[in-house]
Amino acid sequence: MALNHTFRRVVALAGGVGGAKLAAGLAARLPHGALTIIGNTGDDFRHYGLHVSPDLDTVMYTLAGLAHPINGWGIADDTRRMLEMLARYGEDTWFGLGDLDLATNLLRTHWLAQGKPLSQITAHLCERLGVTARLLPMTDDSLATVVYTAEQGKLSFQEYFVRYRWQPTVTRLAYEGEETAQPAAGVLEALAQAEAIILCPSNPLLSIAPILAVRAIREALAARRVPCVAISPIIAGAALKGPTVKIMNELGLRADVAGVASYYDGLIDGFVVDEADREVALKQQTLITNIRMMTPTDRGRLAEDVLLWIGDLHQ
């Protein structure tokens, strides 16, 4: 199926698993080199001295065809022998680092220690895994999502998400470093040249908000002259994955498609929702389609639906 409008420059903002799947669909449907993904690094943290970038790696592994087919994160057929030995040393192995995944983290940490910026390192890793889409961290600086909870007080993102399995009640989210973090090299250029901007079906508060917390990115989006659309991470009041609905409820936001559309109000020109939400009336132009991505075929189909629709918006 040919696209009405062939985009040459598309930017997607993506968090982890859901965003990575749509990014893979977009990469498959767009011309070679057309897609730039701005990835969330608000989840990044140091673990045993390693610089771990969970969302960047999820996108990278998914685009490389290496992602674990069930989890969506990590590498397919990875093992956890290093972790087994860490446990033998009496360490708390709450964060799952696979042996293959370790190579990525070790290289990244080693190169960061040599003074290379994260964006350059990410480009290098992607290139070596044969990823042709361009993956940029939102920033080369530190900008960390922190979670204030009723039960545990302030938690780093990974403590909240992995150690406590997002069970504590969120009272507030903050993005530490947002005052000073600059966009990584290439981010503003990509946004300036984009013919369309897509907010992937990622958690608005945990994945998209940290990207928007970089002031210059937020300003570039506000100043855009091209369509910006979002794909809902919620279907019929339930999150496709993770704590989207739970956190929106805890923060007093309406936790459904209308709530997400409202959260993105002013930022997006169109919103893509699932057929299950066809009755919901939204302020934005709306594309109703099947937004579940269970297979690679689904990803490509959804990407194509979204691109065709933006092409119409665009004309």
Added chain:
Amino acid sequence: MALNHTFRRVVALAGGVGGAKLAAGLAARLPHGALTIIGNTGDDFRHYGLHVSPDLDTVMYTLAGLAHPINGWGIADDTRRMLEMLARYGEDTWFGLGDLDLATNLLRTHWLAQGKPLSQITAHLCERLGVTARLLPMTDDSLATVVYTAEQGKLSFQEYFVRYRWQPTVTRLAYEGEETAQPAAGVLEALAQAEAIILCPSNPLLSIAPILAVRAIREALAARRVPCVAISPIIAGAALKGPTVKIMNELGLRADVAGVASYYDGLIDGFVVDEADREVALKQQTLITNIRMMTPTDRGRLAEDVLLWIGDLHQ
């Protein structure tokens, strides 16, 4: 078989595989807590940002019963999945880091970065693996064996040993940092309290010399009032393992039992040689026994032979 003389304090100087085997034999034969091993850290190096201590780990894994039964170094049944992935990233994987072994290196590096000294880290790792003998690095400072070669110029130890498989011709050895390196906490106390000191069957130039390059250790050995004996790393003109004979030849030293005895002249009171070398006349008192350690039983038997003999020397 009971020992004539029960030692309560013995110090062994050990390098890698050969030294580790005798250390394990000594640990099995001596009373609990009697053995202190001073390990060589001249081989330590940074690899992908990890602080690798090959000789310390060989001793630790051997004492813990985890060592690879054929190689002698590394962990039995280890895998190399992280390395496979590093190779996929196009990296040169000349240094074999097993996935289980990575946990050791990651923990050590992480704790060093927190400011803990290597001696404390080594004690902690050993304790967690159930090692009851005390393993001390010779120094917590940097003291690196470097190898000057005819073909490749100056090489770091691991480049010489692993990358180039000890094939270049050695013209000179140096121990960088020897002017300033201090003994690790506990080393001088252990030597002062020792009732006997044993130089394990390790490479004199690559494993024992770096330990002796720490001035205060050399001086403590010179000032000892207890027997110091060495076990030959050579049998009938052939090294038990590694480049001992090759390097001694290249440096113009006599590369046999007499050459090693001569190298240790003034340092040792007795020398343990294999039955194959029973005809060699040495200046030191000599114990002739089977010094091959093919099995754990061999290690215990050799340790017992040596301890009995030192007991006689001692009386």
